[in-house]
Amino acid sequence: MWAMPRVTADHMAARRRQILDAAARCFSRNGFHATSMQDVLAEAGLSAGAVYRYFPSKEALIREIASDTINCLVDSVVAVVRADPPLPLLDALAAILKITESRLDSHFRLALQAWGEALRNPQLAACIAERHQQLRMLCVEIAQLARDRGELPADSDPEQAGVVLFSIVIGFMVQNLLTGDSGLGSHLAGFRAVLGATPRPC
Numbered sequence: 001m002w003a004m005p006r007v008t009a010d011h012m013a014a015r016r017r018q019i020l021d022a023a024a025r026c027f028s029r030n031g032f033h034a035t036s037m038q039d040v041l042a043e044a045g046l047s048a049g050a051v052y053r054y055f056p057s058k059e060a061l062i063r064e065i066a067s068d069t070i071n072c073l074v075d076s077v078v079a080v081v082r083a084d085p086p087l088p089l090l091d092a093l094a095a096i097l098k099i100t101e102s103r104l105d106s107h108f109r110l111a112l113q114a115w116g117e118a119l120r121n122p123q124l125a126a127c128i129a130e131r132h133q134q135l136r137m138l139c140v141e142i143a144q145l146a147r148d149r150g151e152l153p154a155d156s157d158p159e160q161a162g163v164v165l166f167s168i169v170i171g172f173m174v175q176n177l178l179t180g181d182s183g184l185g186s187h188l189a190g191f192r193a194v195l196g197a198t199p200r201p202c
Contacts (some may be wrong), residue, residue, distance in 0.1 A: 016054050019044050020068065023061045024110060032062055032113055063127050066114040070131035072103065073169075077138045081145075089146035089195075093165065094188055097172050101184060104176050110178055132166075139165035151195075 010182045022044035026035045037058055076099040077093055080092050087095060100108070118125040140162030146152045152161060173185055 019051055019054055020065060022067055027110055027113065032117055037096065062114065062117060063124050065110055066124060066128055067131055069111055070135065074134050077135060081138055081141050086145055089151045090192060092142050093191060096169055096188060097184055100169060101176065108173060109177060111173065115172060136162060138168045148198050
């Protein structure tokens with residue numbers, strides 16, 4: 001009697017990646033709502049059983065792709081934060097924005113769709129919020145390092161500065177996706193100008 005061949009972890013990872021990439025292409029072309037699981041099956045060239053073994057629904061695919069997108073950015077920002085020697089604040093921001101710019105034509109294009117979908121999908125909203133919190137905390141760490149080096153005022157709050165850095169990264173991504181114009185130089189020049197501004201007493 002023949003034994004069934006064992007499926008290796010590498011094979012499962014490759015098949016999972018194949019399905020996610022196929023779904024991402026479908027979603028990029030037609031959007032989340034106009035894409036069916038049948039479309040994904042055809043794009044991946046797989047049977048329903050092969051796909052549903054890994055992803056039981058279209059919503060599961062959307063959640064995984066949303067997580068994957070943010071994880072790519074989080075991993076890149078970790079590398080910037082852990083740079084040795086540490087990067088000056090403006091250089092760190094420039095590195096993050098360049099990474100973001102280089103990946104806009106991949107899964108980042110799906111980010112806007114995922115954010116819109118999250119407004120009506122609590123599970124997706126929770127998934128995105130968790131990943132965004134990771135990114136925000138890395139921005140806080142960058143701000144903390146900048147304050148310790150004297151690049152930010154000694155009495156500044158790294159939590160508040162980190163929130164602003166996070167907003168710059170997300171805003172840069174959204175503007176690029178909507179307008180197709182990176183404006184990387186303008187963003188960095190504007191950030192440099194803001195850092196040099198003297199705030200008025202409240």
